[in-house]
Amino acid sequence: MSQFLQVLLSGLSTGSIYALAAIGFTLVWQAAQTVNFAQGEFVMLPAFFVLIGIHWLHMPLWLALIFGLIVAVIVLGLLFKKLIVEPMLPNGGLPLIIATMALSILLKEGTKQFYGAEAQPYPSLFPQTTLHMDGAVVSVQDLLNLVVSLTIVVALTLFLNRTRTGRCMQATAQNPAVAEILGVNTKRMVLYTFLINAALAALASFLISPVYLAKFSNGETLGLVAFIAAIVGGFNQIRGALAGGLLIGVLDNLTATYVTTEYRAALPLVLLIVIILWRPQGLLGTSEGRKV
Amino acid sequence: MLELKDLHGGYGKITILNGVNFVIPKASITTVIGPNGAGKSTVFKAIFGLLNIHSGQVLLDGQDVTRASPAQMIGHGVTYVPQGRNVIPQLSVWHNLELGGITSPDQARVRARMEEVMDQFPMLRQRRNQKAIELSGGQQKQLEIARALLLDPRLILIDEPSIGLSPNLVQEVFATLIRLRDQGVTVLMVEQNAKAALAMSDYGLVLELGQTRMHDRAETLLADPRVGHLFLGGHIEEG
Ligand SMILES: Nc1ncnc2c1ncn2[C@@H]1O[C@H](COP(=O)(O)OP(=O)(O)OP(=O)(O)O)[C@@H](O)[C@H]1O
Ligand SMILES: [Mg+2]
Numbered sequence: 001m002s003q004f005l006q007v008l009l010s011g012l013s014t015g016s017i018y019a020l021a022a023i024g025f026t027l028v029w030q031a032a033q034t035v036n037f038a039q040g041e042f043v044m045l046p047a048f049f050v051l052i053g054i055h056w057l058h059m060p061l062w063l064a065l066i067f068g069l070i071v072a073v074i075v076l077g078l079l080f081k082k083l084i085v086e087p088m089l090p091n092g093g094l095p096l097i098i099a100t101m102a103l104s105i106l107l108k109e110g111t112k113q114f115y116g117a118e119a120q121p122y123p124s125l126f127p128q129t130t131l132h133m134d135g136a137v138v139s140v141q142d143l144l145n146l147v148v149s150l151t152i153v154v155a156l157t158l159f160l161n162r163t164r165t166g167r168c169m170q171a172t173a174q175n176p177a178v179a180e181i182l183g184v185n186t187k188r189m190v191l192y193t194f195l196i197n198a199a200l201a202a203l204a205s206f207l208i209s210p211v212y213l214a215k216f217s218n219g220e221t222l223g224l225v226a227f228i229a230a231i232v233g234g235f236n237q238i239r240g241a242l243a244g245g246l247l248i249g250v251l252d253n254l255t256a257t258y259v260t261t262e263y264r265a266a267l268p269l270v271l272l273i274v275i276i277l278w279r280p281q282g283l284l285g286t287s288e289g290r291k292v
Numbered sequence: 293m294l295e296l297k298d299l300h301g302g303y304g305k306i307t308i309l310n311g312v313n314f315v316i317p318k319a320s321i322t323t324v325i326g327p328n329g330a331g332k333s334t335v336f337k338a339i340f341g342l343l344n345i346h347s348g349q350v351l352l353d354g355q356d357v358t359r360a361s362p363a364q365m366i367g368h369g370v371t372y373v374p375q376g377r378n379v380i381p382q383l384s385v386w387h388n389l390e391l392g393g394i395t396s397p398d399q400a401r402v403r404a405r406m407e408e409v410m411d412q413f414p415m416l417r418q419r420r421n422q423k424a425i426e427l428s429g430g431q432q433k434q435l436e437i438a439r440a441l442l443l444d445p446r447l448i449l450i451d452e453p454s455i456g457l458s459p460n461l462v463q464e465v466f467a468t469l470i471r472l473r474d475q476g477v478t479v480l481m482v483e484q485n486a487k488a489a490l491a492m493s494d495y496g497l498v499l500e501l502g503q504t505r506m507h508d509r510a511e512t513l514l515a516d517p518r519v520g521h522l523f524l525g526g527h528i529e530e531g
Pocket of ligand 1: 303306308326327328329330331332333334335375
């Protein structure tokens, strides 16, 4: 039982980090019909910005994290939108998808050239200790990862629902033509969405890299998991992406512990197939879809 | 109050409007009629800054507002209720209404107006926390109209408000427009339901092939056999 709790917690912990990436993915999809196939690399890369801050600019960790977040928001938010999405979107969805695929390769190979192929040790944000509670051994890092990720999700949800800017972002995503005739600055709202996605990816990166170490190829799994979590969740809502992320994290850890680690990578794909067959609108999705 | 001078424009390079001319006076209701595809909705988009204007002018109380953006038009006191459904589906009725005042720097005033507008449309107050998508078509239209009134516009452009509404609701919407006119608001409306619309309007405007064909007092148009012919799907003969 105590082992089960441990496995569950650590699944929820990684799952909540996947959820951050998945939520960003759905936000960008809603606001700009962009399926970002580089999302995994968006999570891989910010950890390297932090390492640059530490190793090259000799920053303390806290400063390097702020530096990494800012660089990520500029490069993966602002520049991604201005240099890739804006020029490609008028040509239709497919060219943009191909562009994000190309970007994913570029970021991955670029990181490999620049920082090497080996996994880089990455500073942990939280103490690597354990708590003993009622016979269960709980990793403090797992616990805090979960708490921080969920706090970020709650903060984002509050922002989107409780502020006027957040509601303007929702209006722009749900019906851009109407938002425009009401005088909403839709271009700015779309930009905010890209900046938020980049920030979410960076935060996911900072939390996951102490677990996975910083490696150029981390984005392969992360991107797939985010994509699948988004689909599992119904592709168009935050709580869906959150549920999808948590579900994948937990299932992944449970199978790795109780069944086999061998097919671990295949699990999200199996989940994807099951969901597509059983509930094509997603776990929490409704079939009404997007009104254009 | 509103004047269009030889307006030409369209979508991208496609030209739809080939010279639209009219002047409508303040505190009046004008109904635009014309066959499907005549460019009625396109004229509204042109006024509201959503169209590529090739040449011509839009004047509002003498001020040139040609090519002003939607946000700027709202600033000039113009609001627009497009054809079809125009709510934000997953936001509540209350938050949809609030968006009607999103450009205003005075949000306290917007709150106050939201209460006033909900007094006019009590249904909205009852359903303020429901998602807009859960409203019926007629209720959504009422929400859109209420939203367009939030900033006390001087000119309201309303495109086919009666579509999907029960006859009772159509009468209610028309009554709302008449009340607005009596308060000094100028109303420019497109209506399929041409006879009923002209009957409650001050002026009528016939648009065909992107051009103004006739523009007269509503009762004159109602009595005109050429207009009657048009209602049956025909064209207006030259001369
Ligand atoms: N977004 C668009 N892009 C290109 N052409 C368009 C667009 N919207 C409308 N059109 C064309 O412009 C012409 C006029 O359309 P418009 O919607 O103004 O007609 P309408 O008079 O409002 O007709 P209806 O009574 O059907 O509403 C039509 O030929 C239509 O096909
Ligand atoms: Mg029309």
